[in-house]
Amino acid sequence: MKLSIGIPKTMKVAAMVQPWEDPLSGADVGKLMAVADKLGFYKCMLGEHFIIPKEHIELSGDWYFHTAVALGFFGGQTTNLRLSSSISILPLQNPIVQAKAWSTLDWLTGGRAEPIFGVGWLKEEFDMLGVPFSKRGAMADEYIAAMIELWTKDDPEFDGEFVKFKNCGFAPKPIQKPHMPIWFGGDAPAVQRRVAKFGNGWSPFRTPPETFPDCIDYIKSQPEYDGRHIDVFFALEMLNVGAHHEILDDPRAPGTADKQKILDQIGWLKELGITETIVPLPPGLTGEQAWIDRQHWVAEEIMPAI
Structure with a gap:
């Protein structure tokens, strides 16, 4: 089991944010990621939205970064963190522009980029950006195929409904070959089929954990699945977040100082097919030092045991 880490102050979802994060500056968060890097955490992670309608701000917040831009900053603070x-x-976003952003990130950070893509759920955000919400699944399938073409071909060419290019050059390519690992987040069967066709990993959101083994079997049963290794990420904190960021108060979601409980939770996730997770933060942290102390404890007590 690989232990990753959420990046503080990169969103203000009511079900997950803690008050101690609010005073942090960008430099502060960069220093925290440098600590996580030195402690041996596997991957740092943050979410993305571009614009939030007012009726969703109470639960979802409106504080989000552009993922590739923010990860470039954190890549500059770290050496090993994915x-x-x-x-x-x-x-x-236009897939040519996205492909450029991710290949740039991968090249500049020595091959550490690992995107998780989703189709989105907030229709009003699509409307404000002029993107047809009803076509988002078809667009996602075509976009990822076009991005793979750009990342892997010396003479890329694509002729689709939403994307067309030919007689062009595209560099730098990603350092990771044949391209960086591609993950998909979400719960619908269409997402799982997308993992089977294109993906190296799946990140469920509202899928009941007890059904993970069946979902993984479904992914691997698809005709386009070619036997590649599929990683699966799930964080217990997500059990506290509803489909539209409602607060669910799931007792399994908060972090604890009980080492055996954490090990039992990780063991349960492993049995369900999860390969990567985050040890949840306990409620009521009091500041940066408390966060650092918690991550030292995880690195010293939990990492060696798993």
């Missing part, structure tokens, strides 16, 4: 979006909303 750099992951969770998630990047695939249909909301």
Whole structure:
């Protein structure tokens, strides 16, 4: 089991944010990621939205970064941490521009980029960006195929409904070959089929954990699945977040100082097929030093035991 880490002050979802994060500056958060890097955490992760309608701000907040830009900053503060979006909303940006952003990040950070793409859920955000919400699934399938073409071909060419290019050059390519690992986040069968066709990893959101084994079997049963290794990420904190960021108060979601409980939770996730997770923060942290102390404890007590 690989232990990753959420990046503080990169969103203000009411079900997850803690008050101690509010005073942090960008430099402060960069220093925290440098600590996580030295402690041996596997991957740092942050979410993405571009614009939030007012009726959703109470639960979702309006504080989000552009994932590739923010991860470039955190890549500059670290040496080994993998750099992951969770998630990047695939249909909301031109795929050529997205492909450039991710290959740039991968090249500049020595091959550490690892995007998790999703199709999005907030229709009003699509409307404000002029992207057809009803076509987001078809767009996502075409966009990722076009991005793979750009990342892997010396003479890229694509002729689709939403994307067309030929007689062009595209560099730098990603350092990771044949391209950086591609993850998809979400719960619908269409997402799982997308993982089977294109993906190296799946990040469920509202899928009941007890059904993970069946979902993984479904992914691997698809005709386009070619036997590649599929990683699966799930954080217990997500059990506290509803489909539209409602607060669910799931007792399994908060972090604890009980080492055995954490080990039992991680063991349960492993049995369900999860390969990567985050040890949840306990409620009521009091500041940066408390966060640092918690991550030292995880690195010293939990990492060696798993």
